[in-house]
Amino acid sequence: MKLQDSVIAITGGGQGLGRAMAELLASRGARLALIDRVPETLEEAAEACKKAGSDAKTYVCNVVEEGEVETTFAAIVKDFGQLNGLINNAGIVRDGLMVKAKEGRVEKRMELDHWQSVLDVNLTGVFLCGREAATQMIETGSQGVIINIASISRAGNMGQSNYSAAKAGVSALVPVWAKELARYGIRCMGIAPGFLRTEMTASMKPEALEKMKASIPLKRLGEPEEIAATAAFILENDYMSGRIIEVDGALRL
Structure with missing residues (x-):
């Protein structure tokens, strides 16, 4: 697929990895539909995309709400006239051990809300956006x-x-999805990043961050731009489908 004038939707496109992907794709001529929950960061990301040389529009949407997702993707097609790509990037973390015990007594357990909220955004949201993008x-x-x-x-x-x-x-x-959607000329790929230099890792204690880096064979965190370059490679290679590309500095959990 040629990136020039293609329309790419990115969930979680207002900041972090989503914004990095948006800016790189914009620099290569793609038009961006940025989806996120925070209007302010969305507008900043859209301006950055325009400075990079392309068009970008913003859509405030909660990806776990079916009606909002349907409305958002219908609006994208109405605004741009087409949809050529979706990057399912929106996600949250609520880390914690399933159970934490001391001296034979359980002191803390993962809350059901923390389990469900992550599944809702990171999995159900991907399903809803993927289904609607394929429909459009x-x-x-x-x-x-x-x-x-x-x-x-x-x-x-x-x-x-x-x-x-x-x-x-x-x-x-x-x-x-790669198998189901191939008949319609739609490909599906995945990217599995390792530890990246993001706002979250920047807030870590220095000793914890150094320990993390030491566990990575390349001895450094990945850059959001490196994931963005992988996304562009996938979009442009028309024979890639049904696979996950790991971008993790040779780290394997």
């Missing part, structure tokens, strides 16, 4: 690509029962 692509005759942002935590990361389960589900959707 088919009905407008726009061949396209869906990219699910997974994580190396999909293999199971201590303290992330909820996040690991959600990302494993997101990864499983990739080959399913």
